[in-house]
Amino acid sequence: MNRTQSALFAFLAVYLSVASPLQAVERPNIILIMSDDMGFSDIGCYGGEVETPTLDALAAKGLKFTQFYNTGRCCPTRASLLTGLYPHQAGVGHMMNDKGLEGYRGELNQRCRTIAEVLKPAGYSTFMAGKWHVTPHIAPGSPRNNWPLQRGFDRFYGTIHGAGSFFDPNSLTRDNTQISPYADEEYQPETYYYTDAISDHAVRFIDEHQQSKSDDNPFFMYVAYTAAHWPMHALPEDIAKYKGRFDAGYEELRKERLARVIDLGLVAEDTQLSPGAREWDQVQNREWELRCMEVYAAMIDRMDQGIGKIVNSLKQNHQFDNTLIFFLQDNGGCAEGLGRSPRKNLTARAVTATLDPMPADELQTGMIPAQSRDGFPVIMGPGVMPGPADTYIAYGQGWANVSNTPFREYKHWVHEGGISTPLIISWPEQISSGGKLVREPSHLIDIMATCVDVARANYPQEVGGNKIHPLEGLSLLPVIEEQPLKREAIFWEHEGNRAIRVGDWKLVSKFKEPWELYNIKTDRIESHDLKKQNPELAMELEQRWDSWAVRANVLPLRPKKQ
Numbered sequence: 001m002n003r004t005q006s007a008l009f010a011f012l013a014v015y016l017s018v019a020s021p022l023q024a025v026e027r028p029n030i031i032l033i034m035s036d037d038m039g040f041s042d043i044g045c046y047g048g049e050v051e052t053p054t055l056d057a058l059a060a061k062g063l064k065f066t067q068f069y070n071t072g073r074c075c076p077t078r079a080s081l082l083t084g085l086y087p088h089q090a091g092v093g094h095m096m097n098d099k100g101l102e103g104y105r106g107e108l109n110q111r112c113r114t115i116a117e118v119l120k121p122a123g124y125s126t127f128m129a130g131k132w133h134v135t136p137h138i139a140p141g142s143p144r145n146n147w148p149l150q151r152g153f154d155r156f157y158g159t160i161h162g163a164g165s166f167f168d169p170n171s172l173t174r175d176n177t178q179i180s181p182y183a184d185e186e187y188q189p190e191t192y193y194y195t196d197a198i199s200d201h202a203v204r205f206i207d208e209h210q211q212s213k214s215d216d217n218p219f220f221m222y223v224a225y226t227a228a229h230w231p232m233h234a235l236p237e238d239i240a241k242y243k244g245r246f247d248a249g250y251e252e253l254r255k256e257r258l259a260r261v262i263d264l265g266l267v268a269e270d271t272q273l274s275p276g277a278r279e280w281d282q283v284q285n286r287e288w289e290l291r292c293m294e295v296y297a298a299m300i301d302r303m304d305q306g307i308g309k310i311v312n313s314l315k316q317n318h319q320f321d322n323t324l325i326f327f328l329q330d331n332g333g334c335a336e337g338l339g340r341s342p343r344k345n346l347t348a349r350a351v352t353a354t355l356d357p358m359p360a361d362e363l364q365t366g367m368i369p370a371q372s373r374d375g376f377p378v379i380m381g382p383g384v385m386p387g388p389a390d391t392y393i394a395y396g397q398g399w400a401n402v403s404n405t406p407f408r409e410y411k412h413w414v415h416e417g418g419i420s421t422p423l424i425i426s427w428p429e430q431i432s433s434g435g436k437l438v439r440e441p442s443h444l445i446d447i448m449a450t451c452v453d454v455a456r457a458n459y460p461q462e463v464g465g466n467k468i469h470p471l472e473g474l475s476l477l478p479v480i481e482e483q484p485l486k487r488e489a490i491f492w493e494h495e496g497n498r499a500i501r502v503g504d505w506k507l508v509s510k511f512k513e514p515w516e517l518y519n520i521k522t523d524r525i526e527s528h529d530l531k532k533q534n535p536e537l538a539m540e541l542e543q544r545w546d547s548w549a550v551r552a553n554v555l556p557l558r559p560k561k562q
Helices: 003-019 053-060 074-083 115-122 194-212 236-240 250-263 286-316 397-403 445-455 535-551
Strands: 029-035 063-065 125-131 155-159 172-174 219-224 323-329 423-426 436-438 490-494 497-502 505-509 516-519
Touching (some): 029 074, 053 423, 074 115, 115 125, 115 219, 115 445, 125 194, 155 194, 194 219, 194 286, 236 286, 286 323, 323 445, 490 535, 497 535, 505 535, 516 535
Parallel strands (some): 029 323, 063 436, 125 219
Antiparallel strands (some): 063 423, 155 172, 323 423, 490 497, 497 505, 505 516
16 A cells, blocks of 8 residues: 555545444434423423423533423324324324325324434444334234334333223333233333333433444434323322422412413513413312322323432443434323223222232233223223223313413313423533523424434435425424524414414414414414404414425314314
8 A cells, every 4th residue: 555545545544434424423312201291481491380300401511492392282292202204294193093195094104204213324333122112003913014023122111002990001112012011021111100110211221322333333222111191100208298288278289380381481570370271269179189280290200310310320331422312292281181080980999809810921011901900990980080990980070180380271282281381301422511501492303403413314205115204393403503584484283273383473273263373482372362463464374374284184174083
């Protein structure tokens, strides 16, 4: 080799080590952590009463977004998060049922790619622990083309379905095989609790990746908790921590939260409370209502403990500083009343088991089990204290109103209470202004764009003869680098509820109701409709929404009851 060839070889070696997308130099590990059915102000660093020291610490040294948006419902949010598209473009405009239209097929289509499918060719190992919920095929032996391993993940532990018991989850799956937690040779804790199982498997994937990798390839991991979705199931020691914490009732707790939210700078100082949903002095079965919120808080607390395990694993493996962590939520607090009425006249817990115990290897197939595994009937309704495996209860509208403080509405709707929830970003190597509030409006569609950007991955235009929808979101890397985003608009539709956000203006409506126009900068709780004062602006935004709805496979609308 002559001197010229030697110099050229040295130059290429240096260039490839810096520029090649297959090199791990400066590329971070990426972890998406998502909770389920929680409101804007539930976690500590967003004004809540629940102890969330891990999330608080990530926020204190990372970024906290004040105007981050989801889709208002669990499965459309998961489709949007995974693909960087609006949910209808990915085929999940509503739930897991096929309504015969491209935007409402009820499962991921072949015109989208998941983050895992895009990052794997860029050299990332890909893992998932938790709730999948983007396919209707949940039974053993059903088609698996849209299960995690078929959509880009190397390893998976979690549930294919969207909800179920925390002590005996249905559709529990390791990789491609459904399992019973009580006959699982690989994981046998003293007490099986799904939140812990998700956390423990996330830690396992990190540890195994670090121990087995032969090069410096980074990893991508999606951790999708079911906390704090109904049923209200939690461990006794966690419930005990919150005894008496919520005794002041809905109205007083909302006032306390609003004061903290304002003090934290998350909303303007003159923000008021949206209308209350329930009056505490009218509540019957008060001890039962309090127990519902105590269990809800315990579920969040246990999730934060699990996130702490993940963070500790990163630190022990010397990976924390160069790991980009997102924490977000799939929708606002849930006002659904499931389990708040008696089931088959069963209103009291049996003293002894009245049914045959389930064999250890029997799969749990019911979203709402008929019985606990040890033979107790699953009971519901006022007076049935939630928490144990033989109960199945949601925490109700009054507490959901507290969770969404100070906003209007809940999960299902696209007013702020349904779609505005926390986003925390941690990346110690890149974020120097820890604790900064980010006021840029952002959306789930931005997460995939950010992952592709920081991973230096190639987003495909076509796969297997299928044209892939272009990404809809913006990379948040400029925000991390303290630069503004150049966003034109954000759009929503769910169950006929519609919205568009352009700058500070938001046009929003419930299904079959007139459009409303709000200036979100001055009226975050959406209390002063300015449509009559700004008819031309309202018309312009409505036309933009209509154009998007055609382009994004939203029309014709498929409301809930249709």
